[in-house]
Amino acid sequence: MLFYFYFRMFDVPKITGIISARNAKTIGFQFPEGLKRQAPALAKEVEAKTGALVIISGDPCYGACDIDDALLDMVDVLFHFGHSRISDDDRIVFMEYYHDVDVDRAVASALPLLGQKVGVVTTVQHIHKLDDIAKILTDAGREPVISKGDSRITYPGQVLGCNFSAVPAGVDSFLFVGSGNFHPMGMRLAHKVPVVAADPFTGEARLVDVEKIMKQRYAVMAKAMDAKKWGIIVGMKSGQQRLALAKRLKDIAGDAVLISIKEISPDRLLNFKVDAYVSTACPRIAIDDAGRFPAPVLTPVEFEMVKGLRSWEDLALDEIAGD
Template structure:
């Protein structure tokens, strides 16, 4: 995550909401990259209001990961860094503070012209930069590119936005290649695996353009699949977080496993970590929680951690060439 000073935390709006609602207790929830700003934000709010502020210390992986316990203890919970999901209305007192980036994109988008090879360019980004996509499109179109800012499914709040678990906006229209505005690797990697197209990363924070190389990830996933081919007992991971819970999928996969003469046990938990799974003795895990887990934590679990599409390959339902990125779609 880039320097938090480059982002707008909408402090004036937050103070206004607290005053307008008369909230006495206020919760703040941050993703990991923004937690360093928590103390200073609390200081600013306390100077302007009489509210008691509580900070969530739990990990936060997205809009799917609301701190439900804290939300029930406060009048208002401000959730930073993500846009509302279609299924986030299970907590009624949550305000989403999207935290838009102040970084300029003109120079890095111009730099990308030297590396873009296709004519039809799909523009993608996270919620922090969606307000910059139109500017990026105008720059590219001035150089004879056709720009596509695709509209995703119901989980996607803005055209061109991608989540760590949903790349439907990238698949909305066929493109020659994609330009991702942002600094991370996971979101563009998902787009590359989801579309099979070349992806460039235009990082406005360091003013650098990089071509994404997914060969290392593909080798890792191939190794995980290979280690699972002889598995007879699978641990099906189901997350209890409301935005990640996919019990219906887990039950469907459990039935598929049993039809192949193998067996599976469903393990339900809130925070999925290698340590939490250490005592479960299975031949392989299948993750139906956040799709990032299997990728980010590869090699750290005590048994191979498969994604649902990878399980289908292990069972012979699909070929390796059919591998796609696991997504949570509407």
């Protein structure tokens, strides 16, 4: 029964229907890390039903912007699981994945921490619960506000790690429903409004504190203040390529080189003799592995602060925006 539940979540009839309609013979599957263990069983099921060959991407996948381009060139259609669409390439089929976990307890825990007018956001895994969340807030006398984002955002109220365009303005607090700290931390830094993170898996809620991460980022920027030679990293993943931004930052830096990298890691930066880096790829890279890099790695926002183009009070997460 559990096996069948997983396949219902992955909508096998939709997958096989697309394969049949496109007369596809070779299929690619790409999963985020948390879903990879389900890949082999799903691949066998789809192969048995369609006769197509399924190739599973074994490379890391961190979001909808992280498409396995090499695999995409080998297959007739690539099914990308767990994220909503941000690419217009019709060879890619985005298969969203929803958690059916109850959000009521987590939202109820958040109520004492929230103001009157509440901006509500969540990730795609819980986006189908957005109406339930809004109703709980309304019944408790709060005013929920849900906004539409830019072209990278599929649903009103949806937040990505690199895009907070659906975060509404004019509210006195934000409610983020989901797990992890990166999304609510980014919201707090971007909008300077109290953020309450409600985790539906634990039922707990907390006010997001960004003091620790701010101290860490200021320390990294301080190390880069005397940098003379800069490496400007151009992300080569399809949803993270910002060459125009990298060129602009190179002009600001003066003594700088452009470096293209697909998988950015400390080891891959060891051989470049520069004093500091700026990453124009996913903003999480500079932050999550900050202590492991051989030289300071800044986001574009932080680089502009170091160069005096922004105030040191303007610290915010770098965002990759759409139209």
